[in-house]
Amino acid sequence: MKLEDIWSAYRRQLEAFLHSKVSNAADVEDLLQDILIKTHGNLDSLQKEGSIQSWLFQIANRTIIDFYRKKARLKDQPAELWYQENPLDIKAELAPCIEPFLAALPDDTASLLRAIDLEGRSQKEYAQELGINYTTLKSKVQKARVTLRGLFEGCCHYRLDSQGNLIDFEQKAASCKRC
Template identity: 45%
Template sequence: MIEKIWAEYQASLKRFLWTKLSNSDDVDDVLQEVMIKTYQNLEKLESPSSVKAWLFQIANRAVIDLYRRKGRSAVLEDNSLWFEQDEEDAKAQLAQCMQPLVDSLPEASAVLLTAVDLNGQSQKQLAQEMGISYSTLKSRIQKGRRDLRHTLEQCCQLSFDVNGNLMDFQPRKKGCGKCE
């Protein structure tokens, strides 16, 4: 019985765990833990039709338990979070390039992105000041952001983590002229 259940749900459980954990060792450990708990508690399952929901509930609890264990046992030293320091350094360095990159866009896009993204002005307020509809302004800002990303990607090679957060960047060519 356990072999049949495991054959049917193992791949989807692993995909689910990848959405919660970014470390392959953690995914494998939690998947093994789910298998053990399934084996130990299968006779307690009241309704065989709910086996899928039951398995995913076990997996979700195992993920929570993993984070709790890691949170309690983690004794951090100064250099143990080097990757977070690098991420912050990359963001700070790239932030210095934003104004020159924004300024290199067409004037209309540069004005909008400066107001909203760099100065934090409300899009609704800016739309009222400009006398245009909110949806029109949102569309123009999205176009400006796409143009900015394109300009940035021409200048730099960007590296992101699994959640889409900037981890690092490298200039594509020495002195693209915008971040100096």
């Protein structure tokens, strides 16, 4: 049996079934499209032509269950709160300030932080590239971050969230000319 024949014979029944389970007409249309796609994709798995109706309604029933599961997952996700700032905006605002602070560090420390934190290079790979022990590099990165943090703290007040992401900053005084 061809898909067009099946769809013309059962579309109205499927639509009525969907309307009995889903109140929004737009959602019903979307679900009908999903059922049509699933029917098309699985038509070769239909073994008896006499069982087309029950097979279609099984697809419809599973599609409805998936629809409500997806809706429940979306409902459980917290909406963006109006008072939450986009951390990318803060990072973009501070980006011009990073280079002067890095320039104040020794060259090897600055290049280490540029490679690891700004370029996102792997510490293991970078250690191999430099020909030093991985744990030694990790220690150097931590020390360099502490030094850089000290420079920032001398110039700016900033707040971090519980994961250590920057959420707010304010320049301490106009006398700090690094930014």
